[in-house]
Amino acid sequence: MSTQPQTQCPLNNDIFYDILRRLDGVTLAAAACACTAFSSISKEERIWENVCHSLWPSTNRADVKILINSIGGFRKFYADCYPLIVNKHLALRPWDSLEELPDEFPELDYYDESKESNSINPSDFVSLVDIRYKNRPFFSKVLWGISDSDFLSRWFYNSPFCIDLLKDVNDLESNSESGKFTLSGLDGLPQIQSIDIERKEGILWKELRDGISLSWIIINRKVNQAANVSSWVPLGVQRHWPTNKDFLVRFGSVLPAEDDLHCQAVECILLAKFRMFNDAATGFVNIELNQVSMQLEDMEGSHVNGRNSLLVLKNAMSCKRSRNYSEALECCNLYNKVRSELKEAKLRSESRTDRLCIVTGIGAVLAFWFCFL
Numbered sequence: 563m564s565t566q567p568q569t570q571c572p573l574n575n576d577i578f579y580d581i582l583r584r585l586d587g588v589t590l591a592a593a594a595c596a597c598t599a600f601s602s603i604s605k606e607e608r609i610w611e612n613v614c615h616s617l618w619p620s621t622n623r624a625d626v627k628i629l630i631n632s633i634g635g636f637r638k639f640y641a642d643c644y645p646l647i648v649n650k651h652l653a654l655r656p657w658d659s660l661e662e663l664p665d666e667f668p669e670l671d672y673y674d675e676s677k678e679s680n681s682i683n684p685s686d687f688v689s690l691v692d693i694r695y696k697n698r699p700f701f702s703k704v705l706w707g708i709s710d711s712d713f714l715s716r717w718f719y720n721s722p723f724c725i726d727l728l729k730d731v732n733d734l735e736s737n738s739e740s741g742k743f744t745l746s747g748l749d750g751l752p753q754i755q756s757i758d759i760e761r762k763e764g765i766l767w768k769e770l771r772d773g774i775s776l777s778w779i780i781i782n783r784k785v786n787q788a789a790n791v792s793s794w795v796p797l798g799v800q801r802h803w804p805t806n807k808d809f810l811v812r813f814g815s816v817l818p819a820e821d822d823l824h825c826q827a828v829e830c831i832l833l834a835k836f837r838m839f840n841d842a843a844t845g846f847v848n849i850e851l852n853q854v855s856m857q858l859e860d861m862e863g864s865h866v867n868g869r870n871s872l873l874v875l876k877n878a879m880s881c882k883r884s885r886n887y888s889e890a891l892e893c894c895n896l897y898n899k900v901r902s903e904l905k906e907a908k909l910r911s912e913s914r915t916d917r918l919c920i921v922t923g924i925g926a927v928l929a930f931w932f933c934f935l
Contacts, residue, residue, distance in 0.1 A: 645883035722865035
């Protein structure tokens with residue numbers, strides 16, 4: 563008796579869709595290369611919208627969805643914001659070869675409407691900030707424009723650039739009824755009985771170093787571009803010694819600035835400040851988030867003003883990026899190395915100048931002594 567070969571019924575595309583929508587972005591992009599069916603389904607915006615919502619909860623707002631669709635859709639948004647900015651074009655230059663900016667500029671140079679910097683408005687930028695603890699959403703914030711920059715434009719342009727997301731917490735969604743953002747044992751935080759024990763053992767310090775991740779996406783609505791200016795993982799965690807109860811978790815990236823400023827690059831510094839406190843209800847130490855901020859510093863450690871910061875952020879939208887996060891961390895380490903070498907070279911040069919002035923002064927005194935006495 564001959565057996566007829568059985569033909570296998572192909573799987574329905576709905577089954578493929580149900581499988582692909584459960585994947586993260588990297589796995590979904592890899593699956594799209596497996597077959598034609600996967601490639602076709604992976605181009606649907608609904609799948610990438612789910613991916614973005616799971617990775618960045620701040621994108622789940624109705625107004626943010628409209629914004630993302632207006633700049634190219636969720637698939638393009640993920641491709642722009644998942645990779646991190648890398649900038650390896652750093653080299654040590656003589657510190658005295660850097661062009662110094664004058665202390666004062668003519669008013670026409672600052673407020674001339676023909677300048678490129680005046681074509682950039684703080685309201686063009688939108689910030690999407692998400693903090694996760696142990697890969698679970700902990701904090702989300704959407705900032706439209708830059709606060710205090712509309713009615714105080716001249717003050718904003720000439721003052722050090724800084725964005726503080728927790729300056730006004732009325733519109734934030736927190737994980738507690740009191741409007742505070744706290745981490746406790748329910749979130750997986752180790753149970754420490756007192757702050758003194760933490761100071762000796764450093765358990766919570768290690769938890770923040772290994773468990774906290776931050777994403778800060780900047781969207782330029784005028785040019786329809788977006789970029790993630792964070793490092794995802796902390797670049798460092800320090801204790802804030804004046805109170806001895808605070809942790810400063812530092813994130814950031816290195817942004818090119820050679821076309822805008824007198825230095826090769828600037829560092830985008832993102833700070834998340836946590837404070838320890840004893841919870842009377844549980845008897846254990848909890849952690850409260852009380853600062854999330856951004857500021858820019860040049861290679862000499864000076865704060866960049868608002869006008870130049872807008873230029874740097876605008877050009878950051880077209881920077882080179884990489885999905886290799888270790889490469890982004892390597893760029894930050896390279897920047898710190900170059901900045902340290904630049905500082906040491908400046909100190910050596912100033913030391914030589916000081917010695918020359920001292921020798922010249924002594925010589926002048928001796929010459930005066932022999933000539934007139």
